[in-house]
Amino acid sequence: MTAEGAPASGAPSAGSVSSAGSVSSAGSVSSAGPVASNGRLAGAPPARNWIAERRARSAVLLTLPTWVFLVPMFFLPLGVGIYLSFYDKTLGFPMEPSFVGLDNYRTDVLSPVFGEALVVTLLILALGLALQFPLGMALALLLHQQMRGRGVFRTAILVPMLLTPVAVGLMWRFMYNPELGIINWWLGVLGLPGVDWLGAPWPALFAVTFVDSWQALSLVVLMLTAGLASLPTSPEEAARVDGASGWQVFRHVTLPALMPVILVTLMIRVIDGFKIFDVVFILTRGGPGTATQTVSMLDYNVAFTFLATSRASAIGVVLMLITLPIYFLWRRVSTLAERS
Amino acid sequence: MARRAGGRSPLGSIGLYAVLTVTSAVMLFPIFWTVSTSIKDRVDTFRLPPVIVGFTPTWKNYSQLFEDPTFIRVMANTIIVTAGSTIVALLIGSLAAYALARAPRFRGRRPLEVSLILLRAMPGVVLVVPLYDVLAGVGLLGKMPMLIVLYAMVNLPFAIWIMTPYFQGIPMELEEAAVIDGASGAQVFRTVVFPLALPGVVATGLFVGLLAWNEFLLPVVLGSEATKTLPVFISGFVSARTLDWGPLAAASSLAIVPIALLTVVMQGRLVRGLSQGAVKG
Known part of the structure; x- marks a missing residue:
């Protein structure tokens, strides 16, 4: 290809x-x-067929241990979650739960609280993407230049990527502190008023987005620089020779060629952004009020603060349904990426 | 207005370095601040203007942590669950990765691919809420072995996706030669395939190990006081009435400094592993 x-x-x-x-x-x-696969099947000597069959048989055996893990620890809980969502189970309450039909869905999923959590999640996701991608693209292009010390800069930008979210989240909390934090102190140096970062709704939303994006930016830069490095240089050079400006080359040559990588990165970020939990838990626990309560945080709070297992399960089932289409997106994006 | 290849005006060069220097500083500052706070005395921690350099370093915060038997337990738990789950994920995952690399179609291939993608994409809480109920029912809540297999399971998608290309890279002829020499399937895997894929398996192990080290939701919900890991311990500082920033920064440093160093050293492998593991359907 x-x-x-x-x-x-x-x-x-x-x-x-x-x-x-x-x-x-x-x-x-x-x-x-289909032609190629037919040709291979028809033209192959019988021995090859026999080997393919044997391979297929051993492949079933080799994937068996994975199923032994997935069935009781992934599919069973999901099934139990669906089951519980139709009952009225309370956490740690030994009484036999009774069937309540769609009540949990009516009270929790159709409630404004869930809608609000969905909006908060999508808002953090969208703000984050708007921050990570333009900035990540610009940094990747800068790091793509021939220059001394490129490796040092690339490493520095990469480091936050895999740091323990809980640990860095708490340190950001320290830096966000309105009286003693270094961020407000710097704002003061610049003559700007201090912000109650985690105590007011909008600042808290930005604060959460910023910490998440700080780590995500590393991933975006990493993926895009790797993508840029894998592109052939001849099309860009040809365009330059033809008199295209730097922006034109980027817009019409580099960007289209990089599109598969961009889409893959975008999909990873959408998946992880939708799942966001650790940083929210540490920074705000969803507060102030419900200003930063993402869907995962809400589900956690309903389950382990209000101990409403069944109501949390109903929310979980809806999140499950929201996640399912990602599979089709994933297949499309990955075939696109493999083709290029 | 043709630009010479590689040519840059001096002003452009300065701008380039300025932008990259500022960005690098912003990216690294929280790490620097964590480590510097961890070696500051309580007085210096809260001094305004903030003390960036020129304070007298102290190991007090670290010694306070390590004098606490709970913390020793926490570190031991974290290492055990990280190492244990990584080994399990590699063992199980390498078999599946080998199958996916070698057999283009077999019974259950598509369902397996779907399951791994869903496991990767599903928010953790969706799984953890009913799991709590299930584990409480069978008395496995807060048990270390249970946590180890759960950690391994949630990291299986990554483990499998990162290892598959390594297995694909091993020439088929080597295996066929071993089969002709009379080796069984298991022998071929153990003596030919696995050793050749070992560098890839090790790289995968580092990556999966990092994810396990960072894991928070599983141990905080399904763990107990006896299985407390470092991220859970660190999160516990929040609920304490007065935040004790010194020891907190020390514990955070112990969590993140090894990862930062590993990221720097293993950069190339991580880059390759991540871009391979990022999307594989």
């Missing part, structure tokens, strides 16, 4: 060609797919 794409995108008017290139390669894949 790469061999098909490379000469096409080497042509001068890069913008139109690269999009045409991806279309043609997509076409060729879908038409060539």
